Amino acid sequence: MMSHTSTMAVMDAESSDGSQRNQPLLDVQNLTKKFGGLVAVNDLSFQVDEGEILGFIGPNGAGKSTTFNCLTGKHKPTEGTVTFRGEEVTSKPPHEMVNKGMARTFQHFAPLYDRSVLENVALAYTSGKVFSWSGLFSLSTITGTTYDAAAEICARVGLQDDLHRMPGELPHAGLIRLELGRALATDPKLMLVDEVFAGLASGEVEEISNLLLELHAEGMTLIVIDHNMSGLFELIDRAIVINFGEMIAKGTPEEIKNDPEVQKAYLGGEEL
Numbered sequence: 001m002m003s004h005t006s007t008m009a010v011m012d013a014e015s016s017d018g019s020q021r022n023q024p025l026l027d028v029q030n031l032t033k034k035f036g037g038l039v040a041v042n043d044l045s046f047q048v049d050e051g052e053i054l055g056f057i058g059p060n061g062a063g064k065s066t067t068f069n070c071l072t073g074k075h076k077p078t079e080g081t082v083t084f085r086g087e088e089v090t091s092k093p094p095h096e097m098v099n100k101g102m103a104r105t106f107q108h109f110a111p112l113y114d115r116s117v118l119e120n121v122a123l124a125y126t127s128g129k130v131f132s133w134s135g136l137f138s139l140s141t142i143t144g145t146t147y148d149a150a151a152e153i154c155a156r157v158g159l160q161d162d163l164h165r166m167p168g169e170l171p172h173a174g175l176i177r178l179e180l181g182r183a184l185a186t187d188p189k190l191m192l193v194d195e196v197f198a199g200l201a202s203g204e205v206e207e208i209s210n211l212l213l214e215l216h217a218e219g220m221t222l223i224v225i226d227h228n229m230s231g232l233f234e235l236i237d238r239a240i241v242i243n244f245g246e247m248i249a250k251g252t253p254e255e256i257k258n259d260p261e262v263q264k265a266y267l268g269g270e271e272l
């Protein structure tokens with residue numbers, strides 16, 4: 001596997017000297033999220049270019065999921081702005097963010113366990129277009145064309161032989177594929193992938209990693225959360241590391257691994 005560099009950055013902004021510069025796909029400025037007295041995310045700023053795979057790393061409780069929740073509209077940031085595809089989208093609700101092209105997978109899987117793999121993906125396909133993800137959906141709204149599209153998406157994530165199985169019958173790696181399929185069904189420009197490598201055997205890590213690289217090669221921009229770097233080394237262009245809600249390092253995987261602040265954050269805990 002090879003790491004990929006960003007090749008599709010959007011060239012549509014003009015600098016004061018008249019030269020073209022890249023407008024990031026996602027621009028997060030001074031993001032802060034407080035829960036009462038707890039500062040879960042503190043003054044975090046970063047950008048993601050179109051076509052990039054960014055690693056988003058930090059120990060337990062660092063604020064990774066809270067950041068995703070602020071980007072995708074689940075939480076309203078206490079302070080800061082989120083700009084996506086050139087539009088300020090701070091605090092927009094989740095269904096609007098889905099419609100604008102931002103999708104996420106969940107660390108704790110959330111398929112409908114009483115619906116088949118195909119139906120789950122078909123519902124995500126429909127809900128991404130018409131409804132919010134808040135539960136307003138019905139199988140009766142799904143047409144044959146939608147099922148065909150959903151079957152294609154299932155094949156894209158390697159679930160072509162599992163269309164009529166129930167989620168509870170899938171192995172752990174299959175549930176991850178289903179999470180990715182449900183996210184893909186909303187036709188995103190940016191996918192936020194939350195801790196997909198946890199609990200996988202090393203061969204499965206490589207399979208899921210390869211799947212993410214395939215999506216990337218097809219043009220998907222990705223942010224991938226993980227506790228540590230082991231699953232990400234071959235996958236990401238660069239990473240940012242947060243601890244206690246603050247960015248402590250950014251750079252290539254090699255730079256991050258050798259960063260003294262990062263090593264200190266992981267001391268006594270699991271391996272970076």
Ligand SMILES: Nc1ncnc2c1ncn2[C@@H]1O[C@H](COP(=O)(O)OP(=O)(O)OP(=O)(O)O)[C@@H](O)[C@H]1O
Pocket residue numbers: 035038040058059060061062063064065066067227
């Ligand atoms: N809804 C909430 N209400 C109160 N505190 C919260 C809430 N969500 C998260 N927190 C707290 O915010 C901090 C950051 O949590 P978060 O889940 O974002 O970390 P994380 O980096 O994703 O951790 P993990 O890797 O364990 O999932 C933690 O101290 C957590 O307890």
